[in-house]
Amino acid sequence: MAKYLYEVSLERGRDNPAFSAFLKNAMNLNGKAPDFGGISRVCLVSHHMDIDTIRLLFEEGLKKSKSDLSVEEITKDSLESLTGHHRIYTDTIKNLFLPYDSYPNIK
Template identity: 60%
Template sequence: MAKYLYEVCFERGRSNPEHAKFLRNVMRLNAKVSDYGGINNVCVIAHHMSKDIVFDLCAEGLKKSKGDLSVIEITKKTLTSQNSSHRLFLALIENYFLPHDDYPNIK
């Protein structure tokens, strides 16, 4: 089954009062980061469901901070764009995600 990659951002990171709920939700989805600092406010998730469902899974239990959460699909176009923040995840995607699964939007 094909999967898609998503960048999940949570505004204010650890200073957000609902960070613990956000962290629990993304850890259940096997979120990865591109450095060794742990999940603060940005992570990458591979999932076979749509962006809206991934948003709902990451926002589960969030009451006040649901508007602070954003989910953006990572595609080949966003990885190669000079203006995209997804270029920060290029090494993570090439070394971790691509050898394991099939991602139709990144070929």
């Protein structure tokens, strides 16, 4: 089954009062840190569900901080864009996600 790759971020990261709920949701959805620093503000999630469902799953337990959450799909275009911020995840995606699953929006 084809999967989608998402960047999920929480504004203010560890300083956000809802960080523990964000981290719990990231662990439940097998979120990966985009670098060696661990999940502090951003995590990468591979899933077969659509972006709205991923957002709903991450909003669980956030209460007042729902507006601090952002979910973006990572695509081939966003990885190749010279002005896009997904470009910094290229090595992580190539080594951690692409060898194991099929991502039609990336290949």
